[in-house]
Amino acid sequence: xxxxxxxxxxxxxxxxxxxxxxxxxxxxxxxxxxxxxxxxxxxxxxxxxxxxxxxxxxxxxxxxxxxxxxxxxxxxxxxxxxxxxxxxxxxxxxxxxxxxxxxxxxxxxxxxxxxxxxxxxxxxxxxxxxxxxxxxxxxxxxxxxxxxxxxxxxxxxxxxxxxxxxxxxxxxxxxxxxxxxxxxxxxxxxxxxxxxxxxxxxxxxxxxxxxxxxxxxxxxxxxxxxxxxxxxxxxxxxxxxxxxxxxxxxxxxxxxxxxxxxxxxxxxxxxxxxxxxxxxxxxxxxxxxxxxxxxxxxxxxxxxxx
Amino acid sequence: xxxxxxxxxxxxxxxxxxxxxxxxxxxxxxxxxxxxxxxxxxxxxxxxxxxxxxxxxxxxxxxxxxxxxxxxxxxxxxxxxxxxxxxxxxxxxxxxxxxxxxxxxxxxxxxxxxxxxxxxxxxxxxxxxxxxxxxxxxxxxxxxxxxxxxxxxxxxxxxxxxxxxxxxxxxxxxxxxxxxxxxxxxxxxxxxxxxxxxxxxxxxxxxxxxxxxxxxxxxxxxxxxxxxxxxxxxxxxxxxxxxxxxxxxxxxxxxxxxxxxxxxxxxxxxxxxxxxxxxxxxxxxxxxxxxxxxxxxxxxxxxxxxxxxxxxxxxxxxxxxxxxxxxxxxxxxxxxxxxxxxxxxxxxxxxxxxxxxxxxxxxxxxxxxxxxxxxxxxxxxxxxxxxxxxxxxxxxxxxxxxxxxxxxxxxxxxxxxxxxxxxxxxxxxxxxxxxxxxxxxxxxxxxxxxxxxxxxxxxxxxxxxxxxxxxxxxxxxxxxxxxxxxxxxxxxxxxxxxxxxxxxxxxxxxxxxxxxxxxxxxxxxxxxxxxxxxxxxxxxx
Numbered sequence: 144x145x146x147x148x149x150x151x152x153x154x155x156x157x158x159x160x161x162x163x164x165x166x167x168x169x170x171x172x173x174x175x176x177x178x179x180x181x182x183x184x185x186x187x188x189x190x191x192x193x194x195x196x197x198x199x200x201x202x203x204x205x206x207x208x209x210x211x212x213x214x215x216x217x218x219x220x221x222x223x224x225x226x227x228x229x230x231x232x233x234x235x236x237x238x239x240x241x242x243x244x245x246x247x248x249x250x251x252x253x254x255x256x257x258x259x260x261x262x263x264x265x266x267x268x269x270x271x272x273x274x275x276x277x278x279x280x281x282x283x284x285x286x287x288x289x290x291x292x293x294x295x296x297x298x299x300x301x302x303x304x305x306x307x308x309x310x311x312x313x314x315x316x317x318x319x320x321x322x323x324x325x326x327x328x329x330x331x332x333x334x335x336x337x338x339x340x341x342x343x344x345x346x347x348x349x350x351x352x353x354x355x356x357x358x359x360x361x362x363x364x365x366x367x368x369x370x371x372x373x374x375x376x377x378x379x380x381x382x383x384x385x386x387x388x389x390x391x392x393x394x395x396x397x398x399x400x401x402x403x404x405x406x407x408x409x410x411x412x413x414x415x416x417x418x419x420x421x422x423x424x425x426x427x428x429x430x431x432x433x434x435x436x437x438x439x440x441x442x443x444x445x446x447x448x449x
Numbered sequence: 450x451x452x453x454x455x456x457x458x459x460x461x462x463x464x465x466x467x468x469x470x471x472x473x474x475x476x477x478x479x480x481x482x483x484x485x486x487x488x489x490x491x492x493x494x495x496x497x498x499x500x501x502x503x504x505x506x507x508x509x510x511x512x513x514x515x516x517x518x519x520x521x522x523x524x525x526x527x528x529x530x531x532x533x534x535x536x537x538x539x540x541x542x543x544x545x546x547x548x549x550x551x552x553x554x555x556x557x558x559x560x561x562x563x564x565x566x567x568x569x570x571x572x573x574x575x576x577x578x579x580x581x582x583x584x585x586x587x588x589x590x591x592x593x594x595x596x597x598x599x600x601x602x603x604x605x606x607x608x609x610x611x612x613x614x615x616x617x618x619x620x621x622x623x624x625x626x627x628x629x630x631x632x633x634x635x636x637x638x639x640x641x642x643x644x645x646x647x648x649x650x651x652x653x654x655x656x657x658x659x660x661x662x663x664x665x666x667x668x669x670x671x672x673x674x675x676x677x678x679x680x681x682x683x684x685x686x687x688x689x690x691x692x693x694x695x696x697x698x699x700x701x702x703x704x705x706x707x708x709x710x711x712x713x714x715x716x717x718x719x720x721x722x723x724x725x726x727x728x729x730x731x732x733x734x735x736x737x738x739x740x741x742x743x744x745x746x747x748x749x750x751x752x753x754x755x756x757x758x759x760x761x762x763x764x765x766x767x768x769x770x771x772x773x774x775x776x777x778x779x780x781x782x783x784x785x786x787x788x789x790x791x792x793x794x795x796x797x798x799x800x801x802x803x804x805x806x807x808x809x810x811x812x813x814x815x816x817x818x819x820x821x822x823x824x825x826x827x828x829x830x831x832x833x834x835x836x837x838x839x840x841x842x843x844x845x846x847x848x849x850x851x852x853x854x855x856x857x858x859x860x861x862x863x864x865x866x867x868x869x870x871x872x873x874x875x876x877x878x879x880x881x882x883x884x885x886x887x888x889x890x891x892x893x894x895x896x897x898x899x900x901x902x903x904x905x906x907x908x909x910x911x912x913x914x915x916x917x918x919x920x921x922x923x924x925x926x927x928x929x930x931x932x933x934x935x936x937x938x939x940x941x942x943x944x945x946x947x948x949x950x951x952x953x954x955x956x957x958x959x960x961x962x963x964x965x966x967x968x969x970x971x972x973x974x975x976x977x978x979x980x981x982x983x984x985x986x987x988x989x990x
Binding site: 190193194195196197214215216218219221223224225227228229230231232233234235236237238240241242243245246247248266267268269271272282295 | 557633634636729730731732733734738739740741744747748751830831832834835836837838839840841842985986987988989
């Protein structure tokens with residue numbers, strides 16, 4: 144049973160189709176990365192999952208309930224950290240944390256105090272005096288101190304410094320060790336790479352790629368740089384080999400993973416002296432999907448799952 | 450680079466940000482002025498009517514307290530008296546909000562930091578705000594003067610009247626410039642300045658109530674408290690009477706002092722900091738806070754306390770004044786009629802007390818609107834989103850907010866009745882009996898306030914984006930129907946639109962139960978509509 148199961152979700156605002164047949168599946172115990180640039184529909188999806196927005200069409204199940212109809216019962220079993228945390232200006236941070244905890248159905252006081260210490264947050268300051276990062280910490284502490292099955296985190300670390308980012312990652316790992324599931328919307332790719340078991344890449348309201356990181360990598364080309372004793376010939380005729388170009392007496396090329404074997408067999412005939420093979424980073428995967436937004440009208444080179 | 454570098458650019462930015470607001474402000478005041486001038490001219494067409502009006506207005510404690518003295522029996526003077534409170538309060542509040550919006554709000558949101566990092570002088574933000582707000586006041590005043598002249602009033606008086614209103618705006622521009630330096634939040638800065646408007650009103654009302662009538666029976670010489678109030682200065686210009694132009698120097702002086710003070714404070718503090726330091730709060734929440742009801746109480750108690758103080762002071766003052774009503778108005782049928790029109794019934798004293806309770810009910814309607822519109826503020830500020838992601842249902846959250854606003858209004862209404870009764874009882878004897886009687890009478894006005902709460906809730910559910918503007922518009926319509934409806938001879942069908950028309954004007958008339966039941970039913974229907982539409986719509990929108 145999936146923790147989150149979305150099929151063919153559509154949501155329009157006026158004439159704008161914010162979600163255009165989105166599919167998303169989060170399995171129990173996993174940290175699922177939800178990747179996409181601003182305006183691609185991440186927050187809209189999350190708000191539908193929280194029963195704040197109403198879907199136009201499609202299937203949405205969360206913790207085996209209907210997010211709109213069963214909102215209150217479901218909210219006892221999940222915790223949410225919004226991307227842009229706004230709090231009551233005249234409440235102290237500690238009061239806001241306790242309030243969120245109580246309204247969700249109780250929070251672990253020991254855990255709360257430990258999190259306050261770990262995130263180095265002064266709970267006696269009024270919320271209006273907090274910086275963006277500190278407001279985010281309030282929401283994170285309130286969420287992580289709740290013992291729930293699912294954590295929905297919408298760009299939770301966009302205001303945190305690197306030190307706090309590390310603390311955040313450790314705390315997320317603790318949550319999953321305890322058996323919880325996490326939906327982590329983010330565009331901090333290093334964070335997603337460090338934490339996520341599987342990722343879904345969203346673009347213009349649709350998920351264009353989903354899978355484990357190694358699966359995604361498998362779909363993308365590996366970059367190979369090779370130095371040989373004799374000049375390599377016949378590379379361009381090989382199946383699955385692209386972008387061959389000489390660089391400083393070496394040859395750099397891109398190869399589809401399933402043809403790596405053929406390439407290596409071909410190369411050994413030219414006295415290989417050095418060879419590096421770099422799998423694509425998440426950045427590259429991501430940019431491949433959005434490259435055409437920058438590099439207008441170029442179709443994304445990756446094939447496959449659409 | 451001087452401390453003023455970038456002022457022009459920032460002023461243009463402020464004009465761009467507020468082009469709609471400023472247009473409504475500068476055009477709206479003259480339009481209101483013109484409409485009221487026309488209607489007053491039709492009610493008091495000849496000198497004889499106006500002598501009667503001036504006698505009533507300068508005799509009646511209530512008229513003195515709310516409208517101030519009438520400068521002469523000219524048509525223009527009557528127009529000024531009837532419009533002054535509205536236009537002066539508008540100018541004061543609009544100036545305040547505009548100054549704070551372009552100074553402290555920019556700092557609070559961090560925009561000032563962004564601007565401060567550019568080639569912007571230390572005083573530029575404040576100066577730009579002042580230039581824009583002073584400019585808007587002067588422009589609105591100039592248009593008002595033109596409109597009054599266009600309505601056929603003498604030029605000198607028209608200019609003096611418009612300048613008096615502009616003066617009030619300028620005085621509170623100076624006040625807001627200082628409060629924006631003191632408080633670290635725009636809400637706090639606005640509250641401080643709005644409190645100053647309230648104090649100015651009370652000082653002027655006190656001075657005018659305590660004033661002496663001149664021998665000719667028309668002129669009223671205000672007592673000294675009026676001279677302490679920027680709201681009072683505008684009336685002391687005596688537009689359309691023997692204009693005293695020098696009085697206009699007072700608001701300008703206050704503006705200069707305020708601006709100088711604001712510059713001095715700006716020089717001494719950091720960006721984003723205030724003189725009133727942000728206090729710390731508890732590290733843990735008290736158990737009482739940990740529910741929607743607890744949170745609602747916490748968020749509203751400050752404003753409620755402020756309202757309670759103002760209501761109690763006004764209630765006592767009005768009650769004490771009630772004892773003089775008979776002496777002052779007994780032999781003035783015109784004044785008696787004016788009060789009877791507001792309060793209903795034949796007994797002068799009862800009519801007066803009923804009229805006071807009616808005014809309280811209208812004013813406390815503003816509390817209901819203000820308190821309940823917080824739901825829309827929370828929604829558009831993004832505070833609502835994480836709250837509704839907890840195990841609190843939308844219905845529970847919204848009904849808690851409605852209950853909070855209604856209970857607050859109930860408390861204020863009871864306080865209004867009790868203090869008015871106590872004040873009158875202290876002056877006339879039997880304080881306990883009068884306190885009980887007027888508290889009961891005040892309670893009967895509650896159904897009208899329930900309808901106001903219902904209207905705001907329904908608007909929030911069905912038309913959230915327009916709910917703020919429409920809620921205030923509806924309350925203003927109720928206010929106009931209640932205060933001007935009878936005077937303007939509006940048809941009963943129009944008057945019936947306001948719930949305040951239907952609550953029994955006790956103690957002037959007997960209690961009738963049916964309207965109370967019907968009003969409560971209407972309120973319940975509106976509340977149900979609001980709750981249902983809110984449950985079925987997207988949030989936030």
